[in-house]
Every structure is written in C-alpha cells, then in structure tokens.
Amino acid sequence: MHAERTLTGDVIAALRTRPDREALVVVHPDGRDERVSAAELDRDARAVAAELQARRATGRQVLVAMSPGRDLVVALLACLYAGSVAVPAPLPGVSRAAGERTTAIVKDCAACLVLTRAESAAEISRLLAAAGRHDVPCLVVDAVATRRDPGEWTPPRLSGGDLALIQYTSGTTALPRGVRITQANLCAAMDAVRTVFDTGPQSRIGGWLPYYHDLGLIGQLLHPLWLGATAVLMPPELYLADPAAWLHAIGRYGVTTAAAPDSAYARCAAEVTDDQLASLDLSRWHTAVNAAETVQATTLAAFRRRFAAAGLPEGAQRPAYGLAEATLLVAAGxxxxxxxxxxxxxxxxxxxxxxxxxxxxxxxxxxxxxxxxxxxxxxxxxxxxxxxxxxxxxxxxxxxxxxxxxxxxxxxxxxxLVGGPSVAPGYWGRPLETGEVFGRRGSSGSGNSGGSGxxxxxxxxxxxxxxxxxxxxxxELLKVDGRSLHPQEIERQLLDCGAMLASAVVFAVGGGSEQLIVVQEVRGTVRSHGGHAELVAKVRRCLAEEFGAVADGVVLVRPGTVRRTTSGKVRRSVLRENFLRGELRALHAECTEQLRCDIPEFIATA
Structure with missing residues (x-):
C-alpha cells in the first residue's frame, strides 16, 4: 500500500534528490546575496523541526514572523518537517498596519510558539504580552539550527487532509481571516502551477512579494522548493525603493518566473528611466505573472512596449486569477x-x-x-x-x-464560484463564515475536494x-442611475488624466440613493485654491465624459494616502471609513449640497 502523498513528503524528496544544487538565493537590501544548497536547507530544517517536535508542536499552530532571508525559509520548512501548522505573519515593527495585522493573527490563530530572529524576539514578546499570550515562547531560528542535532528529527506521519498552513487573507475589506490549507490542497496547487506555467527543476523563481501573502509564500517560495528548482528571495524594499532594482535583480539572478500585481508592472513602465532601461537584461524572464488585482490592458501594453528593448520575451506576460481560499491559482493565460x-x-x-x-x-x-x-x-x-x-x-x-x-x-x-482540489476546507475558527463562503452549489452540485460545495x-x-x-x-460595485460601475476602471482612467493626478479611490456612500466619492492623490505642489479647483474639475470631467457619472464629492489628498494590502490591492473600505469619520487629511475638497447635509464630518475634513 502506497503512502498518501503530501507536500511535506514532496519537498523532502526534492531537497534530497540533488543535495548539492543551489536551492535558495537570498538578495539582501544592501546588494549582497547569499546562496544556500538543498543539503544545507534540509539539515537546518531537520534541526529546527526536532526542536518543534520536542516541544510537542506537531499538529499545532506555529507563528512565523521575521524578515525575508535564509532563516525564514528554514522556519517554514521546519514547520512542514515537524508536521506543525505554519502561520506566516509580518514583523510588527515594519509599519502600523503590519503591527495591527500581526496582533489580529496572534489573537486568532492560537499559536503554541513563535519562530523569529534574535533582533525581533523582544518586540514579538511584547506583542504577545499585549495580546494576552504571555505563555507563548519565542524561538530564535538560527540559534536552534546551530545547537540542535538534526539526527533527532523524526519524519511525521501525515495525510493529505492534515493542515499545513493557515494563510491569512490580505484584508481588503475586513480583518484578515485565516484560510485552512491542507497538504492535499498544496499538492494540487503545485501540480496546477507547474502545468500552467511550465516550471521545472531548471526554473529560477522569485520576487519581492511578502511571504505572508499567498502569491509570495506559495508561488515564489514553496513552489521552487517543491520543484527542486531555485528560489530567489528578494526583500520587498528592493521594489518599494526603486522598481528598476527589482527588474535588475531579475536579470542578475536569471529569474525565469516572477509574479507581481498589475500596479507593480504599471509603476515599472512609468518610472524606469532610459538610463536604467539600458542596463536591464530581461531575456530569461519567460513568465511574468500579473495577478493579485484586476489586470489592465493598458498595463500589459505599456510594459511590453517599455521593456521589449531589455529583451523581455514576447508572450512573457501572463494574466492570472487566484485567491488564498483556493490556495493560489484559479485561472491563467x-x-x-x-x-x-x-x-x-x-x-x-x-x-x-x-x-x-x-x-x-x-x-x-x-x-x-x-x-x-x-x-x-x-x-x-x-x-x-x-x-x-x-x-x-x-x-x-x-x-x-x-x-x-x-x-x-x-x-x-x-x-x-470556484471548485477543485486546491480549494481550502474553510476558515480557521469561523464555522459560520466557512458555511457561507465555501458552501455554495453549482448546477452540477459539485464543489471542492471536501465535498462541501x-x-x-x-x-x-x-x-x-x-x-x-x-x-x-x-x-465594491457602484450602482449609479441604474447602471453598474466598476471602481477599478474609473481609478485607472483617472490615472491617465494628467501628470498631477496619481492614485485614486472611488466608492459610494449613502443608502438607497448612493453618492459617488473620489479620493484623488495629487502629485507635486499646488498652492492656490484655483489650482486645486482646476484639478477637481478635471476629475469631474473624466467621470462625466468617460462614464456618464457625476461625482458628489471629490477629495484631493497627498501621495501615500491611498492604503493598499500587502499584494498591492487598494483598501477601499479603509478609505471609505476614514472619509465617513472625517479622518482624511485633505488638500482640498468639494461636495454637493446633499452630501453636505448627509455627512457633516466631510465639511470638517475639507
């Protein structure tokens, strides 16, 4: 009788098949790189897994919170090796949003311990104490890997239905929810990605997406380790500081497959200079996955035009759609x-x-x-x-x-609606939401692998x-005069309405008679009231001419006001709530008399 297939078994086999190969390249913010063999990852993962097993963490949740690097990969592999349930979370000190997210995860996931690095242990301990989890210990990964004997590790007995991850959603519209992802879900997702994107042992897969986002964790880290390929781990600040640095790293390390949201490709096309373009070599980047948010035709065309000169292969860009609840991939070109x-x-x-x-x-x-x-x-x-x-x-x-x-x-x-073997069985600790979200029925009555719908x-x-x-x-669909308007389309159109207009967020407020609001970031400096009024008029003209719609309120704000998730999606619900509470710091605002009566806080903001 054959043992049941699991992701853990697949990864262990892949790392041991060619132990001397380069399994991981870690790109540091200062430009240095670190190259790690499959044998080194396997050894350190076994050592940390032995510690997890000694602490009876098999089958229990383990929070993984640290900056991208070798220790992060070892921690995630150790959870798989130990049969623990890995719960990736951002370092709380990175930003206020990261702190809020990690605090919510700590309170929700019932982790029995935390894996981190020495420089973050004190901060994580303070967060645990503030969340009422004084009893949860922090383990420093590199210290454990050094002192523990890898030979003490025992291969866990796992089945396809065992949990491997709790992947928290990006939280565009609500607090993050933990998706329960099984070993079988991950195996199915890996098979699908390999088939769709033609990945294999010779692939070099990587990018800057955060490891606590499904596309970053599963697509650019676990997938190459599962394939027996090379994972190229880049720090997010590489792209955030300068998109050309991300493209340069793709060329320098021979990355063949990388993914990013549409907004990242649009930023590259708009901001990479001619001098930077001349130094890029994208000839080996055969699969540039555009996912995590709605893909725009203008972005695909602009990116192709801009980077064909850098050797970007024709047909490299691949629009795709997926979500954490389906483990990763749902559809792709x-x-x-x-x-x-x-x-x-x-x-x-x-x-x-x-x-x-x-x-x-x-x-x-x-x-x-x-x-x-x-x-x-x-x-x-x-x-x-x-x-x-x-x-x-x-x-x-x-x-x-x-x-x-x-x-x-x-x-x-x-x-x-989506069904298939990679669809997760539900949310962690949320049976009602699980029934509502995962329990729909199609015309055939089929559903996910668990048969729940x-x-x-x-x-x-x-x-x-x-x-x-x-x-x-x-x-987020907007109903205006009996018609349906998609905010993403309006926001994209506004971005093309002039150099002074940056990112925008469009949403509706009110009950039966919805009122359309535009929060528009403004580049540069406009000091006069007349200059601001002219920009508002440009926004209103765009809505009227392109969509036949009237903006009831237009708020001009500074760049950086529009908040996004870790995958780059606009957090419209957050901006909407800030607007309704009068918490937006506006450069200038105009509204209709009806809106002035309905939302007096708006006037205070203006």
Whole structure:
C-alpha cells in the first residue's frame, strides 16, 4: 500500500534528490546575496523541526514572523518537517498596519510558539504580552539550527487532509481571516502551477512579494522548493525603493518566473528611466505573472512596449486569477499556441484580439453597465477587458446571480464560484463564515475536494468562450442611475488624466440613493485654491465624459494616502471609513449640497 502523498513528503524528496544544487538565493537590501544548497536547507530544517517536535508542536499552530532571508525559509520548512501548522505573519515593527495585522493573527490563530530572529524576539514578546499570550515562547531560528542535532528529527506521519498552513487573507475589506490549507490542497496547487506555467527543476523563481501573502509564500517560495528548482528571495524594499532594482535583480539572478500585481508592472513602465532601461537584461524572464488585482490592458501594453528593448520575451506576460481560499491559482493565460487557445469566434463575431499578453476583449460600456459582456460596435465605446485565461487543471468555474444563486449564461456578469482540489476546507475558527463562503452549489452540485460545495469568491466576472474575465469585487460595485460601475476602471482612467493626478479611490456612500466619492492623490505642489479647483474639475470631467457619472464629492489628498494590502490591492473600505469619520487629511475638497447635509464630518475634513 502506497503512502498518501503530501507536500511535506514532496519537498523532502526534492531537497534530497540533488543535495548539492543551489536551492535558495537570498538578495539582501544592501546588494549582497547569499546562496544556500538543498543539503544545507534540509539539515537546518531537520534541526529546527526536532526542536518543534520536542516541544510537542506537531499538529499545532506555529507563528512565523521575521524578515525575508535564509532563516525564514528554514522556519517554514521546519514547520512542514515537524508536521506543525505554519502561520506566516509580518514583523510588527515594519509599519502600523503590519503591527495591527500581526496582533489580529496572534489573537486568532492560537499559536503554541513563535519562530523569529534574535533582533525581533523582544518586540514579538511584547506583542504577545499585549495580546494576552504571555505563555507563548519565542524561538530564535538560527540559534536552534546551530545547537540542535538534526539526527533527532523524526519524519511525521501525515495525510493529505492534515493542515499545513493557515494563510491569512490580505484584508481588503475586513480583518484578515485565516484560510485552512491542507497538504492535499498544496499538492494540487503545485501540480496546477507547474502545468500552467511550465516550471521545472531548471526554473529560477522569485520576487519581492511578502511571504505572508499567498502569491509570495506559495508561488515564489514553496513552489521552487517543491520543484527542486531555485528560489530567489528578494526583500520587498528592493521594489518599494526603486522598481528598476527589482527588474535588475531579475536579470542578475536569471529569474525565469516572477509574479507581481498589475500596479507593480504599471509603476515599472512609468518610472524606469532610459538610463536604467539600458542596463536591464530581461531575456530569461519567460513568465511574468500579473495577478493579485484586476489586470489592465493598458498595463500589459505599456510594459511590453517599455521593456521589449531589455529583451523581455514576447508572450512573457501572463494574466492570472487566484485567491488564498483556493490556495493560489484559479485561472491563467499561457503563451500563444500553448495550453490556452487563441481567441475564438461566437456567432461569426471575433470576441477578442489575441496578442502576446493574452486575450483582450473590447466590451460595450453600456451593456457592461447592464451586466453583460458584449463586444462594442464602435472602438471608442469599448472598455478593454483582459481575460484571466482558462480554468487551471482540476478547477471548476461557475458564474451565478449574486441575489438568486442561479447559474448565468455565457457573457453574463455575476459572482465567480470556484471548485477543485486546491480549494481550502474553510476558515480557521469561523464555522459560520466557512458555511457561507465555501458552501455554495453549482448546477452540477459539485464543489471542492471536501465535498462541501463551491467557494464564493466575492469577485465579479463573466465566462466568455471558456475564458474568465474578472471585473472587480462584488461589494465594491457602484450602482449609479441604474447602471453598474466598476471602481477599478474609473481609478485607472483617472490615472491617465494628467501628470498631477496619481492614485485614486472611488466608492459610494449613502443608502438607497448612493453618492459617488473620489479620493484623488495629487502629485507635486499646488498652492492656490484655483489650482486645486482646476484639478477637481478635471476629475469631474473624466467621470462625466468617460462614464456618464457625476461625482458628489471629490477629495484631493497627498501621495501615500491611498492604503493598499500587502499584494498591492487598494483598501477601499479603509478609505471609505476614514472619509465617513472625517479622518482624511485633505488638500482640498468639494461636495454637493446633499452630501453636505448627509455627512457633516466631510465639511470638517475639507
């Protein structure tokens, strides 16, 4: 009888198959790099795992909180080796948001101990005490790896249904929720990613995404270790300080597969200078995954134009869609002629143009406002919608009416439901939410591997000719004069309305009669009231001309006001709450008389 397959067993086998290979490259903020063999990772992981087993942490939650580096990888591997449940969390001292997130995770996950580094142990201990968890010890990973005998480690007895991770969501609309991810979920996700993106032992996979985000942890760290490939771990500040530094590291370390949100690719296209471009070599970057937020056609085109001169291969950009609740990947596009077919015809009409970056569909704006993805008769009336590709192997996609749950036909916009072996069994400690989110049923009655039903993603989209088109979050959809408007599209359009206008956030307030609000970051310095009023007029003109909508309130703010999650998604709910409480620090604000009556705090902000 064969032993049941687990991610832990796969990773151990991969590390021991070629022990002398370069399994990990750690890029430090100062430009140094550290190269670690598979044998070294295996040895240190066994040593720390032996300590976890001695402390009876098998089957229990272990918080992992430290900066990116070798010790982080060892800590995560040690949890797998020990049969513990790893709970990745950010270092609380990085920012106030990171501190709030880690505190919430500590209170929620019931960890029995924490793995960290020596310089962070005191701060973590203070956070544990403040959260009422005085009894939770902090273990310093490098010290344990040095003093503990790896030979004391015992391979754990695991099954596919055992928990391997609790992955906390990015928290765009609420406090982070812990997704329970099993060994079998991870195996299915790894198989799907390998099939879709053609990864293998010769791949070099890496990036700067935080390890406590599913795309960073599973896609750019665990996946190469599972493959027997090389993981290239870059600090987030590398990209945050200068996007060209991220691209330079991709070329320097021969990265073949890297992922980032759409906003990161857009920033690279806009900010990398000609001098920086001349020093880049992106010729080995064969798979540039664009995921974690809605993919924009303008971003794909701008990135291709800008970096073709740096050797970016044609077809390298891959739009994709996934979420923590599905472990990682739900749908993705592939290179022309590969796993995904080219755009097809329906009723004698070309649905989408197939380029190097996938299928881009020109949707009729009026029909889209009515919940239908239909081709525009005139190009000027179209909204470019990027297809996120075909469902990943083993995944089932259904689009339903959010109100009735009825399955919708091809081209109709509704809530995206997902099923398949990588869909998690539910949330940690939240049975009611688990039932609501993971318990939906499709027309076939099928669901995830646990048989509990389909995952309700909360995202809006449409299936057209077998491809998924993601349009935004259901709870963020704006209803204006009987039409549906997607805030992401308005925000993207505002970004193109002039050099002074940076990131924007669009949301609605009010009850039955919703009022449209724009919070708009302003670049540079505008000192006069007339200058601010002119920018407000530009914002209003954009909404009227492009979307036939009127902004009831426009708030001009300084750059950095728009808050984002660790994966780059705009936290609209946070900005909306700040607005309603009068906590936005505005450079200038204008509103309608109705809004002035409904929300008096807004006037105080202005």
């Amino acid at each position: 592939r290179e022309p002629g590969g796993w995904q077919a080219a755009g097809r015809e329906l009723g004698g009409r070309q649905l989408g143009s197939r380029g190097a970056e996938g299928t881009v569909f020109s949707a009729d704006r009026l029909q889209l406002g009515r919940g239908l993805l239909r081709p525009a008769e005139v190009a000027a009336d179209g909204r470019a919608v990027v297809a996120s590709g075909m469902p990943a192997p083993g995944m089932e996609l259904v689009v339903v009416d959010p109100r009735t749950g009825a399955e919708l036909p091809d081209g109709a916009v509704g809530e995206i 389909l995952l309700a993603t909360g995202d809006l989209g449409a299936l057209l000719d077998g491809q998924l088109h993601v349009l935004g979050r259901q709870r």
